[in-house]
Amino acid sequence: MFEEAIHTPILRIYDENAEKHGIELYIKREDLTHPHISGNKYRKLKYNFIKAREQSHDTLLTLGGAFSNHIHAVAYAGHEFGFKTIGIIRGERAEPLNPTLQDALNWGMKIHHISRTEYRRKKEEAFLEALKQKFGEFYLVPEGGSNALAVKGCTEIIGDEEKSFDHLCCACGTGGTIAGIIVAMEGHQRVWGFPAMKNGSFLIEDISKLIKEYNGKQYDNWQLVTHYHFGGFAKFRPELVTFINDFKRRHGIHLEPVYTGKLLYGITDMVKRGIFRKGEKILAIHTGGLQGIRGFNMRFGNILK
Numbered sequence: 001m002f003e004e005a006i007h008t009p010i011l012r013i014y015d016e017n018a019e020k021h022g023i024e025l026y027i028k029r030e031d032l033t034h035p036h037i038s039g040n041k042y043r044k045l046k047y048n049f050i051k052a053r054e055q056s057h058d059t060l061l062t063l064g065g066a067f068s069n070h071i072h073a074v075a076y077a078g079h080e081f082g083f084k085t086i087g088i089i090r091g092e093r094a095e096p097l098n099p100t101l102q103d104a105l106n107w108g109m110k111i112h113h114i115s116r117t118e119y120r121r122k123k124e125e126a127f128l129e130a131l132k133q134k135f136g137e138f139y140l141v142p143e144g145g146s147n148a149l150a151v152k153g154c155t156e157i158i159g160d161e162e163k164s165f166d167h168l169c170c171a172c173g174t175g176g177t178i179a180g181i182i183v184a185m186e187g188h189q190r191v192w193g194f195p196a197m198k199n200g201s202f203l204i205e206d207i208s209k210l211i212k213e214y215n216g217k218q219y220d221n222w223q224l225v226t227h228y229h230f231g232g233f234a235k236f237r238p239e240l241v242t243f244i245n246d247f248k249r250r251h252g253i254h255l256e257p258v259y260t261g262k263l264l265y266g267i268t269d270m271v272k273r274g275i276f277r278k279g280e281k282i283l284a285i286h287t288g289g290l291q292g293i294r295g296f297n298m299r300f301g302n303i304l305k
């Protein structure tokens with residue numbers, strides 16, 4: 001099923017400001033984990049799929065937004081590894097289906113839209129029970145795939161080489177990925193999370209809880225940078241689009257506008273502002289999710305090159 005161990009490459013990014021400040025900036029290409037189970041989603045799903053198989057489930061149910069990388073990854077992994085999949089999608093159905101949901105449908109996912117109000121009940125027992133009544137038994141992969149098994153999978157992002165950096169930086173949605181990175185770093189170096197949504201500091205509690213569920217520990221070598229959200233989740237401003245297009249031109253690496261674009265924008269801005277010290281080495285985790293660019297361009301008119 002999922003590979004025993006995969007190791008993605010680390011590349012140096014020659015950013016003008018980083019060079020000027022004597023800082024070395026690197027990017028870990030987690031976007032290369034798998035062609036369709038991209039980036040951190042590969043890490044987060046691995047042990048959930050193994051558990052589902054152990055428990056002899058044949059169906060996985062999960063939840064997400066209409067452009068969700070998580071929905072996309074679950075649909076493909078289910079198709080590849082022989083599980084039926086059900087995707088509960090936030091918000092009304094729009095026609096034609098966007099490329100994310102069209103792929104999911106093509107890979108056999110049963111797509112079920114619910115209102116945003118209904119979606120907010122995602123963690124309620126009664127809500128999940130109603131889904132069982134409707135769809136039968138399933139293995140529940142929570143929204144964004146974040147649970148203790150996802151944390152375990154994300155610890156595998158970190159190997160010896162990754163541990164040698166002074167700062168590790170990662171975009172956050174539900175916080176499962178950074179939780180795994182924090183655990184793997186075992187209190188060493190500094191880990192920075194960049195929430196993709198407005199008012200992202202609520203994630204401190206969510207991340208701490210995920211870590212606690214996983215190994216019962218607490219760490220204090222991490223923090224969130226909450227002001228590079230560009231107006232909110234999946235929101236953007238023209239300078240973010242310009243940054244992503246420039247980054248592609250200069251370094252040959254695609255970023256997407258929801259997570260990794262904001263992350264790299266934030267890091268390079270912090271470098272400019274002198275947050276990091278001369279001689280330090282920074283590792284940005286490219287968490288993948290490039291499939292989302294298609295839907296973004298469809299909505300906003302091919303602005304990402």
Ligand SMILES: *Cc1c(COP(=O)(O)O)cnc(C)c1O
Binds near residue numbers: 172288
């Ligand atoms: C899902 C996703 C994230 C967020 O991961 P969490 O574990 O939910 O914090 C970050 N980057 C990309 C590209 C993603 O698809």
